[in-house]
Amino acid sequence: MxxxxxxxxxxxxxxxxxxxxxxxxxxxxxxxxxxxxxxxxxxxxxxxxxxxxxxxxxxxxxxxxxxxxxxxxxxxxxxxxxxxxxxxxxxxxxxxxxxxxxxxxxxxxxxxxxxxxxxxxxxxxxxxxxxxxxxxxxxxxxxxxxxxxxxxxxxxxxxxxxxxxxxxxxxxxxxxxxxxxxxxxxxxxxxxxxxxxxxxxxxxxxTILQLEDPLLKTSFDISDFNPPPLLIGHSNNTEERNKKTVVVMLKLSKEQINKLKNKANEYRNSETSTNRAFTRYESVTAHLWKCACKARQHESKQLTKIRIPVNFRSRLQPPLPKWYFGCAALPVATTTTSGDIVSKPLSYAAEKLREVIENVTDEYIRSCFVFLKNEPDLSKFRYFHIVGSSQGVFQGNPNISVTDWTRLPLYGADFGWGKEIYMVPGAIGFDGKAFILPGRDEDSSFLIPWRLQETHMDAFKKFFYDDI
Structure with a gap:
């Protein structure tokens, strides 16, 4: 041989x-x-x-x-x-x-x-x-x-x-x-x-995450796990799955991020956002969602869903051990109309994000566990990360999914010959998927690898930078 x-x-x-x-x-x-x-x-x-x-x-x-x-x-x-x-x-x-x-x-x-x-x-x-x-x-x-x-x-x-x-x-x-x-x-x-x-x-x-509590009154919202909306007039997402997509690396400077943050907080409702300013992540993610709706040219009544994972290590009481090795990110989602996202101030989309992020409390996590434990088959909730795959839950048009990597230890992998000169995710799995990474030079900038249908990408990039 x-x-x-x-x-x-x-x-x-x-x-x-x-x-x-x-x-x-x-x-x-x-x-x-x-x-x-x-x-x-x-x-x-x-x-x-x-x-x-x-x-x-x-x-x-x-x-x-x-x-x-x-x-x-x-x-x-x-x-x-x-x-x-x-x-x-x-x-x-x-x-x-x-x-x-x-x-x-x-x-x-x-x-x-x-x-x-x-x-x-x-x-x-x-x-x-x-x-x-x-x-x-x-x-x-x-x-x-x-x-x-x-x-x-x-x-x-x-x-x-x-x-x-x-x-x-x-x-x-x-x-x-x-x-x-x-x-x-x-x-x-x-x-x-x-x-x-x-x-x-x-x-x-x-097993530390076996959170059984038969007396717990559930606060879990099943809609977080419901299938995402379809385009108006479509009975399935087969056509959208098969459309050609492309990936770009979006870059935002510290100044651009601060402009978006100021824009999101300009009309913030302090009574519903816990009197705390929207973060850089919330502001930029809201901007991504708004630009995607505009570029996709949705009807005003089109439902659109955003899915984000929330790290709950410190949200449990007591918190998980610092070096817990397992998945401790709970996917949450919120849905509204594209018309509202596009026509209302950026604070509207940021507020939608804030609501679901702050909803991930100790009680919510525990009630989610009880719900999942009682489900006969969890495979229907899994999504797939391979472009063009017919398996799993599809998150593409009219929806988006954004993962926050800004707080992860991404850089500095020194195996004895110095730190890396660049680190990137190797793939962006589907239409409407993005990661938000800290800039490599520690200058408070963001890098955002983003996948979108090819027919929408040019319009998206124009809105993304022109609307800052």
């Missing part, structure tokens, strides 16, 4: 995203913990069960260094990963289905998949690092038609560029980790790679 056949057989569960003119797969390994770790089945909370069965893709770019060879990078990353998986051992396991459309982790130390690749490209070829097929080729992709118990929960790809620089592409199971957990894992892995001992051990017992 030759090398190519061996790689093809070993990685049959992976779809090839490698363009023969851009990225070439050189080797593949399964990295396992260097020491024996706990085995057996691990509980996943009801909040873990809501998340898409996909891998969150991110890419870190590192500048060329004459003292650094690909072999030394691979050795350092593999060796440190095998040590990091001792304390983050669920990432070396596999998911498996149980009753009622739910999942659990089989902690079996099967390992993380690690790829070594080379590219003819230079780092400069990636321009503004907008998520694209070029960026996506730097991260392993999974064939989700395979049985779930065969899929690694952590995927790693190191790609060396012709300029001497390289990228570290990661795919981390959405089910196992939200953004805060992923940042925690990468930080500890990098620390180990630098020859230091782990500093902040993860809290792995997810």
């Amino acid at each position: 030759n090398v190519t056949q061996a790689l093809n057989n070993q990685n049959s569960l992976l779809l090839s995203f490698f363009s023969p003119t851009m990225v070439t797969l050189k080797a593949s390994y399964m990295v396992k913990p260097t020491k024996e770790t706990p085995t057996g089945l691990m509980y996943l909370s009801e909040f873990d069960q809501l998340v898409a069965i996909t891998h969150a893709p991110t890419v870190y770019f590192y500048q060329p260094s004459g003292e650094l060879t690909l072999n030394s990078v691979i050795h350092t990353l593999k060796d440190s990963l095998s040590k990091a998986l001792i304390i983050f051992y669920p990432l070396a396991g596999r998911l498996q289905w149980i009753a009622r459309g739910r999942l659990q982790i089989n902690c079996n130390s099967m390992g993380a998949q690690f790829f070594e690749a080379e590219s003819e490209a230079k780092i400069d070829d990636f321009g503004d690092f907008c998520p694209s097929s070029k960026i996506r080729a730097l991260i392993p992709s999974v064939d989700y038609d395979r049985p779930i118990h065969e899929l690694p929960l952590l995927l790693v790809q190191v790609t060396k560029f012709s300029c001497g620089g390289f990228s570290l592409g990661l795919g981390i199971s959405h089910i196992l980790a939200d953004g805060e957990c992923a940042g925690h894992f990468i930080s500890e892995w990098a620390r180990i790679a630098r020859g230091k001992k782990p500093e902040n051990f993860p809290f792995l017992d997810r």
Whole structure:
């Protein structure tokens, strides 16, 4: 058997995203913990069960260094990963289905998949690092038609560029980790790679989120989990799913963000917004929603829904342990008409966001758990993160979904050769999806990768900048 056949057989569960003119797969390994770790089945909370069965893709770019060879990078990353998986051992396991459309982790130390690749490209070829097929080729992709118990929960790809620089592409199971957990894992892995001992051990017992309370009076709003509105005159979203979409990297300076914040707070109703000014995130997200409605040219009575995840770690009483390793972001949503979003001041959309964010209280989280616990099958609530997918809940036109990454530890992944020069999400999954990231230079700016139907993008960009 030759090398190519061996790689093809070993990685049959992976779809090839490698363009023969851009990225070439050189080797593949399964990295396992260097020491024996706990085995057996691990509980996943009801909040873990809501998340898409996909891998969150991110890419870190590192500048060329004459003292650094690909072999030394691979050795350092593999060796440190095998040590990091001792304390983050669920990432070396596999998911498996149980009753009622739910999942659990089989902690079996099967390992993380690690790829070594080379590219003819230079780092400069990636321009503004907008998520694209070029960026996506730097991260392993999974064939989700395979049985779930065969899929690694952590995927790693190191790609060396012709300029001497390289990228570290990661795919981390959405089910196992939200953004805060992923940042925690990468930080500890990098620390180990630098020859230091782990500093902040993860809290792995997810049973802490078994929040049963038969006497609890529910305050949970089922509408948060209802299917999003369809375009007027449509009986399904098939047509919208199939329309061509494009991704852009929007950039907002500190001055532009402050203008939007001032604009949102100009007509703020202090009686309904807890007398606290709208945040930068609320103001910019409201602006995204308003510009999307204008660009899509909705009828005034068109219902439009925005979906946002709210980190509830500190909202529970008592709060979750600081280094809790699991999904602790509850998706919430609010719906109104496009006519109201477009015609009313920016404070209207910001107020809609504020209402659902502040609704995520200890009581709300607990009542949500009770609701989910009693649901016979949670699969109907899961959404999917793959462009063009026919699976899962579709969040596209006339709706949007915005994830706040402004408070996550996104930058500073130093594995021993300095911090990354750039970090970006590897993909933006569907029409109307955006992430809000802090600017790389710590200058209070925002970067916003945003996907929209191609026919609407030019109009959207005009409104987005002209209406500030």
